[in-house]
Amino acid sequence: MALKSTRYRKVEPAALNRRAVPRHNVKIRRASLNRPNKNAxxxxxxxxxxxxxxxxxxxxxxxxxxxxxxxxxxxxxKAIVVWQKVKQAGCRFTDALDPEILRRLTLVS
Incomplete structure (x- = not known):
């Protein structure tokens, strides 16, 4: 049973994204990865x-x-893999990306 204060108004879902800066959805197929002692x-x-x-x-x-x-x-x-799933990986850059490069990458996709 809903509380009286929320019964007649829509309740928004909890915010799950706690990132300090937003992620931009892109689809860039021209990327390659180099790993030590392995092929690109x-x-x-x-x-x-x-x-x-x-x-x-x-x-x-x-x-x-x-x-x-x-x-x-x-x-x-340079980046470090912080999580991985089947065919996906989340990486944290060693040094923050230049905002101008980020802007150009989001415009390309």
Missing amino acids: ISADLVDISVYGCRLEADAVFSEGEEIQVNVAAFDAV
Whole structure:
């Protein structure tokens, strides 16, 4: 039974996204990943922020693994895998991404 104060008004769902900066949905297929002592693999960038990104790739990642993310004409960005699922990985950039590069990447997709 609903409380009297919420019975007649719509209650919004709880905010699940607690990120300090928003992630931007992108679909960039020109990305590649370099991993130490392994061959480079192609990947899709799914979302990105100044502090990290989410990737889709046909590879198995391990948490804590260091990688380099390469996108088109931009310099490689060092990142650390913080989580992984089937064909996806969430990465935190070692250094924050330049906001101008972020803007250009979101315009490309």
